[in-house]
Amino acid sequence: MSDAILVEDLQVRYRSKKGRWIEAVKGLSFQVAPGEVVGFLGPNGAGKSSTLKALMGFVAPNSGRCEIFGISAGTLAAKSRIGYLPEVAMYYPYLNPVETLMLYGELQGLGGKKLKEETHHLLEVVGLKDAKKKLNKSLSKGMLQRVGIAQSLLGDPDLLILDEVTSGLDPVGRKELRHLLLERKNAGATLFFSSHELSEVDMLCDRILLINQGKMVEERLMAPLKDELRNYSIAFRGQAPLHDLTQDLDAQGEIHRARFQTKDALMQAVARVQAAGGELVDIVSQEGSLEDYFINTIERAA
């Protein structure tokens, strides 16, 4: 079975207004399997949008290969399987959301009663039931983002490519979007999205790709990464020899606190405290910060 996305040694260059060539993507390679949810992360200017544009055929790669389900990216056959949400979603100001979706639906090859029903259903799903007859120019940024999300879901695409998916959405909107995307994931769709909202990435992704300055920095599965980032700590009264397990030790009055990187170290520490006759006050297993991981990794790579 072909990969949902295949990017091989992709290079994208732009000519700046001053005539200089800027390398936005420098030999990027990765694959996304069908049904996978992959977060595409990186700081501003890392080359995320350029990569997504190459996948959509908006820019021609200077070298390398991009394929969607085994079909060359940018072709009509490839685009017919994609739902795409651009980074800054703008829609015709003098059309309303229904007309906007009908227009995109017709371009997708849909039509008739089915398209009408799907349009109204999607606008309801994204929470625009009451605003579907208002002109786009009178909608807020968040509402326009919802129009964008609805249009990307038209025709039930096999692959969703979403650029800055949570942009402009309030917390309620984000939660609804998460729910919607998880529904698509459960229905077997592949999701590939860029976002600066690491909490969304944390909750949705099976895998993350971290890029910086047009190059791949790290490619990680979320489950092991979360385990790796998890922090463990204990608080206890009494004395126990823990210096070989951690250096992160402190004391407040008679309470000692020790923090560990791994679950094994924590278990050993608990056993030693008990063996030494100490009294365990607290055991904490805390999720690590994806944000810290992101910043540290990017800094290391730079």
Add this chain to the structure above:
Amino acid sequence: MFARVKTYKALARGVVLESIRRKDLWVVAILGFLILIGSGALGFFGVDGMQVFVKDLAVTVLGAFSTIVAVMTSTRLLPEEIKQRTLYPLLARPISRLDLLIGKLAGAIAVTWLAFFLLASLTSVALLSFHVRFEAIMVQYMVAKMMGLALMCAFGVMLSVYMTPSAAATTAFVFTFGSSILIRAMTSAYEVASPGMQFVFKFINAILPQFTLFDMGGRAANVGWDPVPMWVMAFLLVYLVIYGSGLVTIAWTRFNRRAL
């Protein structure tokens, strides 16, 4: 083929709907209304022998305003799509850039023709109020004008791919309004030019779209003139198809390679 036509229809409908709601056509309607009132006033005072003058004035105004609509609509369509970023969700659909170009051109032509119909209807009412007979040549003038407007739209879209919207509009105005002056100047220069330069003038004359070919205003303004033979109209249609396709191809050559 049917899917393509559906695509063009959807794109063109979007352009027309936007144009109507943006009230672009209201300006045309108001101008037409002013023509109507002006002509009505002349008719009311019963100025004798003014029929030719009024007809001439009517076709000039009709030609000028519809040209303005054609140029302004066609030169701003694609740059606006790029500037407002509405292009991305469109091109993310299974349509090619050529499809988009043709669909947008169809929209520009539809808006221009709509404006022309509006103006022509009001002008016709004005002429009738002036007891001017509606002759066959007048119908031919309108059909030829509509073909000319379609060619202007193709020219405007082509220029907008290569230039900024204001530069494209200015250039389009120079070539549409100044077409007859340009050709007259070239004809005069041709007579005194060297053989080499004569070839250059011939070449320029052949490649530039001749908008004046579609203007039968002078003929239509006169009273009692016969209609032109049908082969002339057929020739105009063939000319429009050849030059229109050529202009779309030139636009597509650039637009297709453009990084968005």
